[in-house]
Amino acid sequence: MSAVELFADWDERPAPATAAVPAMPPAAVAAQVVPAVAVPPAPATLAPVAAADKRVVNGRADINQLAPFRYPWAWQFFLNANRNHWTPLEIGMAQDVTDYHHRLTPAERHVFETVLAYLTTSDVLAMRNIGLAVMEKMSAPELQLYQARQVYEEALHTWTYQHCIETLGLDQAEIYNRYRVVPELHAKIALASRRLDAVLRPGFDLAEREHLHDFALSYLFFAAVFEGCWFYNGFSPIFALQRRGLMKGTAEQLQYIMRDEVMHCAFGIRVVRQLLREEQLTLDPAALTAMWQEADATEAAYARHLLREPILGYSAELHLGQFRFVANRRARQLGLAEPFPGAANVLPWLDEQVNLRKEKNFFETRVTEYQTGGALAWD
Structure with missing residues (x-):
């Protein structure tokens, strides 16, 4: 039964039978005294919200009032994100079923399954980070609005991986539990979880500079690294x-x-940069170095497990090399020193591979002319 059929008679359902209540005689009704209800005084009027009073965190403006915007670019992110609406059900998977069961080599199946196993857990973690650790700390609603959309998108991505797993007939328990039993997968999730937990601890107050620094570093990690x-x-x-x-x-x-x-x-990189400017906050260079080194070490171990046997056109060395090249780019976007000087673009095809159209340079994080998912044209 469809939802429409299920609720079609919602307003036509008979009221539940109740026991008859004898009517009160008129004299008894007249004798009843209705107690007086105190009416609260009208609240004092408030000063209009000024955009200048808004801040990324610790703002003084009304969190419930969207405009005037302090960050109009955040509103544009929200509009662009809603133009990129899609679901995994729009994309055919019949050929993938044949490929997985009949064309992939054992090494290629291992790569494919490992990627899915990592992503299934990672997007849930990303959803929790935005929903629990980041969004509630934002004090400008235009920032929160995009992040609410981001929470939805992380859930949509999780649905996508589950759709692939179900369609291909993979063992769900085995795939989802890999991050718990495979050390190389577990290390990446554990590192991200530790940085998430650091800003969820009790008594975490962004009015304290040390906590503010920890929050900025955690948000930077999830935006730029994770x-x-x-x-x-x-x-x-x-x-x-x-x-x-x-x-x-x-x-x-x-x-x-x-x-x-x-x-x-x-979006995350732009928020971090804005936060650092507003709070006149400088990130600890040693903490940044440790962050990049930890990320590199866990990615190197993951690459060796993922590509224990190279597949045609792809190897662990290429995977790690491209991570370092992208890490340098993220650092430059943040205005930070490159963590891996001299890292080369070892996968030159990747930039074009992930572009939906040539005018959209996703590698540079420049996004334009979004469409709904059903209307997208692919090169």
Whole structure:
């Protein structure tokens, strides 16, 4: 039964039977005294909200009032994100079923399954980070509005991975539990969880400079490393298969996801830069170095597990090299020193591979002319 059929008679349902209540005689009704209800005094009028009173965190403006905008670019992010609406059900997977069961080599199936196993957990973690650790700390509603959309998109991405797993007939328990039993996957999730938990601890107050620094570093990690590098790099093995005509349905869905994730990264980097300016906050260089080194070490171990046997056109060395190249770019976008000087663009095809159209340079996090998912044209 459809939802329309189920609720078609919603207003026509008979009221539940109740026991008859004897009517009170008129004299008894007249004798009843209705107690007086105190009417609260009218609240004092408030001063209009000024855009200058808004801040990324610790703002003084009314959090419930969207305009006037202090950050009009955040509103534009929200509008662009809603033009990129799609669901995994729009993309055919029939050829992927044949590819997975009959065309992929054992090494390629290992790569494909490992990527899905990592992504399934990662997007739930990303959703929790924005919903629990970031969004509630924002004090400008235009920032929160885009982040609410971001929470939805992370849930949509999780649905996409589940759709692929179900369609291909993979063992769900085995795929979802890999991050718990495979050390190389667990290390990445554990590192991200630790940085998330650091800003969820009791008594975390952004009015304290130390806590403000910890929050900025955590948000930077999730925007620039977790989504800007690990997610970006995480899709490339599937795109390598797509370039050879394999698993094209899955890869197309990841291209939609990539479009979302690059916007998440771009938005997060812009918020971090704004936060550092507003609060006159300088990040500890040693803490930044440790962040990049930890991310690099866990990505190197993951790459060795993911590509324990190289597949045609892709290897662990290429995977790690591209991570370092992208990490340098994210650092420059943040106005920071490159963590891996001299890292080369070892996958020159990746930039074009993740572009939905040539005028959209996702690698540079420049997004223009969004369409609804059903209307997208692919090169």
